[in-house]
Amino acid sequence: MPQARYVALARWLHWLTAGAIMVVLVVGIWMTNFEPADEAVKFSLYNIHESFGVAVFAMALVRLLVRWRRPPPPLPDDLPAMMQLGAAANHAALYVLLIVQPVVGFLGTNAWGFPLRWFGLVVLPSPIGRHETLAPILSQLHWLGAIAMLVLLGMHVAAVVFHTFIRRDGMWGRLV
Numbered sequence: 001m002p003q004a005r006y007v008a009l010a011r012w013l014h015w016l017t018a019g020a021i022m023v024v025l026v027v028g029i030w031m032t033n034f035e036p037a038d039e040a041v042k043f044s045l046y047n048i049h050e051s052f053g054v055a056v057f058a059m060a061l062v063r064l065l066v067r068w069r070r071p072p073p074p075l076p077d078d079l080p081a082m083m084q085l086g087a088a089a090n091h092a093a094l095y096v097l098l099i100v101q102p103v104v105g106f107l108g109t110n111a112w113g114f115p116l117r118w119f120g121l122v123v124l125p126s127p128i129g130r131h132e133t134l135a136p137i138l139s140q141l142h143w144l145g146a147i148a149m150l151v152l153l154g155m156h157v158a159a160v161v162f163h164t165f166i167r168r169d170g171m172w173g174r175l176v
Contacts, residue, residue: 004073005174010066014175017059017098021153023052028146050109051119053102060098076169087159094152101145108138 005011031045075084106124109116113130117123128134163171 006072007070011175013059013063020052020056024049050116053105054118056098057102090155097149104138105142108142111135111138
């Protein structure tokens with residue numbers, strides 16, 4: 001059964017955000033678990049991770065504005081209340097992380113004493129500067145946020161698979 005679709009801008013932003021998050025996650029795992037010996041490569045990886053993180057932050061804000069101006073289509077009437085609650089909670093938590101995670105990462109980068117040069121072009125001003133006490137706390141919060149993001153994204157993808165292959169309720173068509 002076909003469902004009403006999100007507006008085109010919301011669909012595009014969803015997929016652009018998903019792609020950017022994949023870059024952030026893959027590069028984040030690479031730079032922290034397989035840290036290159038070459039400093040230039042290491043700093044390039046950090047710049048890619050941070051720059052895409054800023055892009056995710058900006059896209060999340062635009063997505064919220066689009067969502068406010070053009071609300072999502074209604075969920076199917078036959079979707080159980082617990083599934084509706086789960087979907088709402090997952091989306092809300094993802095939006096919170098899409099905004100908070102880049103901010104915490106940016107502040108952590110600043111606290112370690114590194115400026116963020118967005119895609120190597122624009123230096124973003126450091127709101128806190130070097131702060132040796134705060135830096136490890138922000139790094140730990142950023143790491144915990146990454147774990148939470150992976151869990152929430154895993155649940156999100158599992159719901160897509162469930163709706164597509166088990167319920168077969170046309171939910172996939174809302175975003176394609």
